[in-house]
Amino acid sequence: MPAVLYHYIVTQADEDEIDWLFGRTPGTALNGILRFLIIASTVGGIVKSNANISGGVGGCQAEVGTSGAMAAGGLAHLLGGNNNIITFNAAEASLEDQLGSTCDPVGGLVELPCIDRNLSAAIVAVTVAQAMAKLGTAFVSDIPFDKAVTAMQQISENMNDQYKETSTGGLALVMQDEVKARRPDLFPPTRELCTARSHMRISLSRTTC
Numbered sequence: 297m298p299a300v301l302y303h304y305i306v307t308q309a310d311e312d313e314i315d316w317l318f319g320r321t322p323g324t325a326l327n328g329i330l331r332f333l334i335i336a337s338t339v340g341g342i343v344k345s346n347a348n349i350s351g352g353v354g355g356c357q358a359e360v361g362t363s364g365a366m367a368a369g370g371l372a373h374l375l376g377g378n379n380n381i382i383t384f385n386a387a388e389a390s391l392e393d394q395l396g397s398t399c400d401p402v403g404g405l406v407e408l409p410c411i412d413r414n415l416s417a418a419i420v421a422v423t424v425a426q427a428m429a430k431l432g433t434a435f436v437s438d439i440p441f442d443k444a445v446t447a448m449q450q451i452s453e454n455m456n457d458q459y460k461e462t463s464t465g466g467l468a469l470v471m472q473d474e475v476k477a478r479r480p481d482l483f484p485p486t487r488e489l490c491t492a493r494s495h496m497r498i499s500l501s502r503t504t505c
Contacts, residue, residue, distance in 0.1 A: 299418040300367035300425075301332055304374060328374050336370035339387045339441075346442065347449035351399035351406075351461040354452030356413055361394030361448060364417035365441075368425045375429035381436060382428050388441040389424040390417070395444070396451055398459035400466030403475045409467055464491075 305317065309328060316323035326334075343349055343362045351359040369387035376382030394417065402408045428435070458465030 297336060297363050297367050297370075299414075300371055300421050301329070303418075303422055304328065304332060304371055308374065331378065332370035332374055335373040335383060336366035339366045339369040339383075342442070343391075343445050343448075347445050348452060353460065354448065355399040355455050355459050355461075356397040356410070357391075357394045357448055358452060359399065360397060360410075360413045360417045361391050363414070364394060364421045365391040367418065368421035371422060371425035372428050375425055376432070379433055381433045382431075384441040385431070385435065385437045386421075386425045386428040388437050388439055388444045389428065390421050391441070391444045391448065392439065393417075393420050393424075395448055396455075398455070398466050399461040400459055400468040401461065401463055402468045402471045403479060404463040404468070408471075408475075 305314070312321070312323065313327045313329055315321040316327060317329060340349065340362055343365065348354045348358050349362045365387040368390035369383045372386030373383040397413065401410055456465065
């Protein structure tokens with residue numbers, strides 16, 4: 297969200313919006329920055345009300361996927377002449393790109409791979425917003441946004457709990473040794489982590505439990 301909004305401010309915002317942003321003018325009009333935030337909040341509210349936005353419940357598709365959809369919808373709304381069709385075409389395309397994404401922070405910290413995933417989601421958000429704005433209202437996504445939200449919730453319910461911000465699966469599991477060597481304070485061995493490690497086909501000499 298901040299990255300995509302910054303992109304708009306740098307590339308699209310006019311002088312009045314910039315002056316308002318930095319408090320140089322009071323400004324009472326509903327400018328592009330505010331419209332971006334309002335539309336993004338609407339997109340996020342739809343997901344929150346009909347699915348979830350928690351990595352602990354739905355994996356990164358719920359966190360990164362939702363924020364990417366919010367950013368794409370907000371930017372597309374501005375680039376596409378404040379049109380709702382363009383807005384939700386972009387939001388759907390961005391969310392669809394993240395369906396099934398796991399939440400497996402290495403060392404229990406939302407730094408790796410979370411930063412990279414947010415970066416890629418921001419790039420996708422800008423790309424699909426620009427694409428949908430160019431396609432215009434003549435194009436309507438074959439998959440409505442609310443259906444993508446429903447799919448995301450179903451995937452959340454079926455996703456293995458190891459991939460829901462527990463750090464006992466995925467990258468968090470396979471990178472444990474490497475990260476522990478650098479930051480041993482991050483890895484107090486838990487029962488769940490030891491159990492997960494015991495099921496991996498890795499030499500016992502490389503395990504930490």
